[in-house]
Amino acid sequence: PQEEIYPEVFVLADFADTGSLREAVSSVIRKAPFRKMMTPIGHYTGIPLTNCGKFGWVSDIHGYRYLSKDPQTNGPWPAMPEIFSTLASSAAEQVGYPGFKPDACLINCYELGTKLNAHQDKNEKDFSWPIVSVSIGLPAVFQIFGKKREGKPFNYQLHDGDVMVWGGKSRLIYHGVKTIKPDNQNPSLQQRINLTFRKAG
Ligand code: MD3
Ligand code: FE
Numbered sequence: 473p474q475e476e477i478y479p480e481v482f483v484l485a486d487f488a489d490t491g492s493l494r495e496a497v498s499s500v501i502r503k504a505p506f507r508k509m510m511t512p513i514g515h516y517t518g519i520p521l522t523n524c525g526k527f528g529w530v531s532d533i534h535g536y537r538y539l540s541k542d543p544q545t546n547g548p549w550p551a552m553p554e555i556f557s558t559l560a561s562s563a564a565e566q567v568g569y570p571g572f573k574p575d576a577c578l579i580n581c582y583e584l585g586t587k588l589n590a591h592q593d594k595n596e597k598d599f600s601w602p603i604v605s606v607s608i609g610l611p612a613v614f615q616i617f618g619k620k621r622e623g624k625p626f627n628y629q630l631h632d633g634d635v636m637v638w639g640g641k642s643r644l645i646y647h648g649v650k651t652i653k654p655d656n657q658n659p660s661l662q663q664r665i666n667l668t669f670r671k672a673g
Pocket of ligand 2: 591592593647
């Protein structure tokens with residue numbers, strides 16, 4: 473089932489088989505472990521992250537950008553697993569963006585009690601490509617603020633296996649993730665992993 477929850481923001485509920493995605497995430501983090509990164513204002517990103525694919529999103533005292541090498545090893549990021557790229561392309565195609573071949577996958581690892589403040593994503597070269605994101609593990613309330621950071625957001629709960637596609641005029645909206653809470657139906661779950669697929673280069 474496909475739903476347009478906000479102009480040009482699509483949710484494909486329970487679209488992904490997260491069991492096999494988890495195995496692929498494990499193989500990526502063996503080569504490029506999750507890490508917090510320094511931000512330009514001298515704090516650490518609250519959310520540990522890593523990347524796979526040709527380009528990886530990084531933050532340091534100089535700012536945010538995409539790099540073709542992991543700054544911790546100086547080698548390339550792990551290759552994007554085939555099931556990642558296939559999933560991202562088919563989700564994009566499903567909602568009307570054929571030919572999407574992501575060259576960057578950012579993997580965020582949210583622990584209980586962490587959140588992602590409202591922000592825009594604008595480090596990519598070409599905003600005409602969509603962004604595809606996949607939720608794994610704990611549920612999360614995703615927030616859409618719109619063109620401005622302030623005001624009352626539109627909230628949408630995401631679950632394990634849900635895939636979102638952001639295209640067109642939704643590409644530059646402010647968005648965030650509310651504090652991650654335990655799932656009473658699934659008390660053993662301790663994390664939410666989010667995959668974000670982009671065309672960065
Ligand atoms: C809407 N991550 O890494 S993914 C991020 O759940 C980020 O980890 C969130 O926002 C997460 O930058 C949300 C969905 C997403 C990603 C990029 C977007 C939504 C977006 C770019 C523009 C608009
Ligand atoms: Fe974002």
